[in-house]
Amino acid sequence: MWKRLRDWIDQRFETGLLIDFLKKKKVPHGKGWFWYYFGGVALFLFVVQVISGILLLFYYKASADSAYESIRFIMSQVKFGWLVRSVHSWAGNLMVLAVFIHMFSVFFLRAYRKPREMTWISGVILLLLVMGFGFSGYLLPWNELSYFATKVGTDIIGVIPIVGKAMMTLLRGSEEVTGATLPRFYGIHVAMLPLIFTLVLTTHLIFIQVQGMSEPRGWETVPEEKKVHIPFFPNFVLRDLLLWLIVFNILAVLAVLFPWELGQKADLFSSAPAGIKPEWYFLFMFQALKYIPGTVLFIDGELLGILAFLIGGLFWLLIPFLDTTDDGTARARGIKLGGTFILLFIVVMTVLGFVV
Amino acid sequence: MAYPIVRYLIPPPIPEANISSIRVGSVGDFSPETGIIFQFGRIPGILIRLENGQFKAFSATCTHLSCIVQYRGDLNQIWCACHNGRFDLTGRNVAGPPPRPLEEYDVKLEGEEVWVTKRA
Ligand code: FES
Numbered sequence: 001m002w003k004r005l006r007d008w009i010d011q012r013f014e015t016g017l018l019i020d021f022l023k024k025k026k027v028p029h030g031k032g033w034f035w036y037y038f039g040g041v042a043l044f045l046f047v048v049q050v051i052s053g054i055l056l057l058f059y060y061k062a063s064a065d066s067a068y069e070s071i072r073f074i075m076s077q078v079k080f081g082w083l084v085r086s087v088h089s090w091a092g093n094l095m096v097l098a099v100f101i102h103m104f105s106v107f108f109l110r111a112y113r114k115p116r117e118m119t120w121i122s123g124v125i126l127l128l129l130v131m132g133f134g135f136s137g138y139l140l141p142w143n144e145l146s147y148f149a150t151k152v153g154t155d156i157i158g159v160i161p162i163v164g165k166a167m168m169t170l171l172r173g174s175e176e177v178t179g180a181t182l183p184r185f186y187g188i189h190v191a192m193l194p195l196i197f198t199l200v201l202t203t204h205l206i207f208i209q210v211q212g213m214s215e216p217r218g219w220e221t222v223p224e225e226k227k228v229h230i231p232f233f234p235n236f237v238l239r240d241l242l243l244w245l246i247v248f249n250i251l252a253v254l255a256v257l258f259p260w261e262l263g264q265k266a267d268l269f270s271s272a273p274a275g276i277k278p279e280w281y282f283l284f285m286f287q288a289l290k291y292i293p294g295t296v297l298f299i300d301g302e303l304l305g306i307l308a309f310l311i312g313g314l315f316w317l318l319i320p321f322l323d324t325t326d327d328g329t330a331r332a333r334g335i336k337l338g339g340t341f342i343l344l345f346i347v348v349m350t351v352l353g354f355v356v
Numbered sequence: 357m358a359y360p361i362v363r364y365l366i367p368p369p370i371p372e373a374n375i376s377s378i379r380v381g382s383v384g385d386f387s388p389e390t391g392i393i394f395q396f397g398r399i400p401g402i403l404i405r406l407e408n409g410q411f412k413a414f415s416a417t418c419t420h421l422s423c424i425v426q427y428r429g430d431l432n433q434i435w436c437a438c439h440n441g442r443f444d445l446t447g448r449n450v451a452g453p454p455p456r457p458l459e460e461y462d463v464k465l466e467g468e469e470v471w472v473t474k475r476a
Contacts, residue, residue, distance in 0.1 A: 148438060152438055170366060271416070271437065272424050272438050289439065302453070
């Protein structure tokens with residue numbers, strides 16, 4: 001029976017080609033192999049997000065009067081509703097973490113170099129999209145924290161000269177963060193970003209398939225027979241699956257033991273609560289902005305901070321085009337130092353954001 | 357093709373309720389050294405009753421990144437929780453990142469009623 005089914009499919013869509021491809025595909029197995037798996041982890045968590053997100057859509061109501069209540073309903077009335085929501089929130093956070101780890105490991109393995117420049121660029125775009133998911137999704141429960149986080153976050157966009165104000169109004173759906181903002185963020189979160197994300201992700205994955213995974217640094221001088229590869233299928237895939245299973249378990253434990261809280265409903269006319277903080281992946285920017293005085297040499301401190309972040313981001317995006325020399329040159333070391341500095345900056349600011 | 361889409365996305369203006377004066381409550385509602393947030397049309401304002409029983413009112417939107425400020429009796433200052441910005445009781449930005457003072461409103465007492473008016 002299986003054979004007949006396979007033959008049926010085979011006659012229509014030459015599956016043999018795919019199987020041949022999978023059989024031949026190999027993954028380099030050298031120094032740093034462990035880091036090769038984080039892209040896959042991020043992909044897995046994305047799938048979890050799509051599924052849990054669709055489930056939440058069945059009960060969620062995107063309006064200022066009912067958003068908070070609908071989530072409270074999901075959490076208190078719907079069977080396993082608390083679990084679905086908790087999984088969605090936790091998986092989102094873990095996904096951001098996996099993407100960050102993936103990106104920095106690609107950076108330190110220097111896997112972005114020719115011919116993989118476009119893979120890197122599409123990856124950086126994916127990171128921005130993931131942060132966009134986090135930012136837009138954060139507002140949807142319409143609670144106090146998310147309301148003020150969105151106010152501050154969108155206000156920052158308004159600081160950008162010339163286009164900032166218009167962009168801010170476009171995003172907020174009014175001059176302030178109001179009930180008009182919620183449906184916009186909802187549309188962005190559940191329709192616009194998923195569409196763009198899927199397109200960019202597909203491109204990213206096609207690039208990787210076409211070029212194969214990058215070989216560890218230093219393999220250029222290693223003779224062909226000394227290079228160790230493992231077959232993509234089944235070895236790499238099985239390892240991937242095992243890791244996914246582990247991640248899934250971690251996710252389940254977190255979601256069950258630390259169910260995501262709902263907080264207080266947003267009140268547009270109450271003071272910002274003490275201890276207000278954005279999600280941890282925005283914390284480094286938040287914290288850094290705190291240290292910049294209101295005005296520096298007649299320039300708005302905020303604007304200065306944002307310009308610094310934009311320049312840092314641009315440097316990060318263009319790394320493959322800046323880092324074109326061999327290992328060990330002054331330029332290569334400079335780039336590595338720059339990246340290490342960025343990583344340290346993010347880590348230190350994030351930690352400070354938590355403790356002070 | 358882009359034009360209609362962009363125009364569609366720009367929200368139509370909502371007619372501004374042009375309120376320049378509003379009754380916030382009566383004197384007895386506010387004990388000394390407390391502050392409350394009130395609604396000035398679509399804008400939040402803060403009304404503070406000082407130790408000596410006098411009233412002060414400001415726009416409650418922080419001049420830094422628009423969080424809503426609060427009165428802190430322990431500091432005797434107006435405080436913004438978002439980035440630890442502080443204003444004194446004349447609305448001047450005295451610490452933290454806020455770049456400008458808070459806009460001050462006039463407070464008038466009509467009998468027992470507390471009225472807040474925007475300055476022209
Ligand atoms: S928004 Fe008030 S200090 Fe930043």
